[in-house]
Amino acid sequence: MQAVGIVVEYNPFHNGHAYHLEQAKKVAQADIVIAIMSGNFLQRGEPAMVDKWTRTQMALAGGVDIVIELPYVYSTAPATDFAKGAISLLSAIGCDSFAFGSEDGSIQPFMNTFQLIKNHRTEYDAFIKESLKTGASYPKSLHYAYEQLSQKFPATYIDLAQPNNILGFHYIEAAMALDSKIKPLTIPRIAAGYHDALQEGSSIASATGIRKALSSTSALQSVQDVLPKASFDYLTDWHGKYGKFASWDTFWPFLQFTLIRQTPKELTRYAEVTEGIEHALIKAAKTSHSFSSFMEKIKSKRYTWTRLQRMLTHIYTGFTKEQLQSFKAPSNIRLLGMSREGQAYLGMHKKDIPLPLISRVAAIDNAMLAVDIHAAEVYNLSIEHGAKEQNLPKDYQTPPIRF
Numbered sequence: 001m002q003a004v005g006i007v008v009e010y011n012p013f014h015n016g017h018a019y020h021l022e023q024a025k026k027v028a029q030a031d032i033v034i035a036i037m038s039g040n041f042l043q044r045g046e047p048a049m050v051d052k053w054t055r056t057q058m059a060l061a062g063g064v065d066i067v068i069e070l071p072y073v074y075s076t077a078p079a080t081d082f083a084k085g086a087i088s089l090l091s092a093i094g095c096d097s098f099a100f101g102s103e104d105g106s107i108q109p110f111m112n113t114f115q116l117i118k119n120h121r122t123e124y125d126a127f128i129k130e131s132l133k134t135g136a137s138y139p140k141s142l143h144y145a146y147e148q149l150s151q152k153f154p155a156t157y158i159d160l161a162q163p164n165n166i167l168g169f170h171y172i173e174a175a176m177a178l179d180s181k182i183k184p185l186t187i188p189r190i191a192a193g194y195h196d197a198l199q200e201g202s203s204i205a206s207a208t209g210i211r212k213a214l215s216s217t218s219a220l221q222s223v224q225d226v227l228p229k230a231s232f233d234y235l236t237d238w239h240g241k242y243g244k245f246a247s248w249d250t251f252w253p254f255l256q257f258t259l260i261r262q263t264p265k266e267l268t269r270y271a272e273v274t275e276g277i278e279h280a281l282i283k284a285a286k287t288s289h290s291f292s293s294f295m296e297k298i299k300s301k302r303y304t305w306t307r308l309q310r311m312l313t314h315i316y317t318g319f320t321k322e323q324l325q326s327f328k329a330p331s332n333i334r335l336l337g338m339s340r341e342g343q344a345y346l347g348m349h350k351k352d353i354p355l356p357l358i359s360r361v362a363a364i365d366n367a368m369l370a371v372d373i374h375a376a377e378v379y380n381l382s383i384e385h386g387a388k389e390q391n392l393p394k395d396y397q398t399p400p401i402r403f
Helices: 015-028 052-062 079-092 107-119 121-132 138-152 163-177 207-216 220-226 229-242 248-260 277-286 291-298 305-317 321-326 340-352 367-384
Strands: 003-008 032-038 066-070 097-102 183-188 333-338
Touching: 003 015, 003 079, 015 032, 015 052, 015 097, 015 183, 032 052, 032 079, 032 340, 052 066, 052 229, 052 333, 066 079, 066 340, 079 163, 097 163, 107 121, 107 138, 107 163, 107 183, 121 138, 163 183, 207 220, 220 229, 248 277, 248 291, 248 305, 248 367, 277 291, 277 305, 291 305, 305 367, 321 367, 333 340
Parallel strands: 003 032, 003 097, 032 066, 097 183
Antiparallel strands: 066 333
């Protein structure tokens, strides 16, 4: 059986994802699709709008055959490490290829970009340092260095100002670094850009646009046309039970308490908290009535919104620098769900998978898995607080979903 891998968040699974899934399988000529999916906290440093089990159901209903959890260590990491964790897992589970969505839509410019930076790494790093000295943020300095190199050595390259192109580049970089035989493929994004708002009459929207629409109106019908029926039904069921979708706005009372109860020195223990900002975090938390007002007080030229959110995610979940440094590579494959075809694939390849394939976690002693379980517990705490129902799946008790 030929397997194509994809890396997803499905926050939530929408019609654009369904198109990507269909095209990935077609272009790869694959029998099954394996998705590496982020857990309850995401790469941009925010809680997923619904939990990983609900998003797994959406994925399976949408045509994914195997859903594997991307561990918290990688799902909340900068793009380089996010890609490294995802591609490591896709390689370990035996994918023949991986397909990612991109604004560019053609694989060769990605390969050209990879070779450009690889062959001129010394110059690239020098340009980054030059930009950083001007006070520019690290992401802007990376873009500056890339622009300088691409002008010096003209060819067809990707636009690294586009978010999906950036991730795609890092997927290829990770595959090359791992010396993986997995073949990269890219599918062009259609209709909606990464940050685009909902367009009336369109059946395609970005996940960001969908979340913004749901944050400004309680009417789920506003997004019905851009979601598969199963996704819409799962979201409707979730909202009926809990009366809200997860976001930093809904998590704010718990995050505020977490920030205020600790000393500045204690805050410096957490991953991505750099020296000096801990004082600003506590001061802003004491005087802010909402997450958005808090962020307005702490954002600066030095710290991007995403970097701050990842920092806050680690503070909220209690994930320390010491823990982050202790993890060098994925240590397990956590199975969240599978179709009949996915189950058949695992039956055929299980002996060849080099990492432990975990379906039931209660008796497993694994430090990376323990972080995932803890993250799920503190996520559930905020969702269930004040809700009509308090029956979110207990992570350590929940078996993979069979579809």
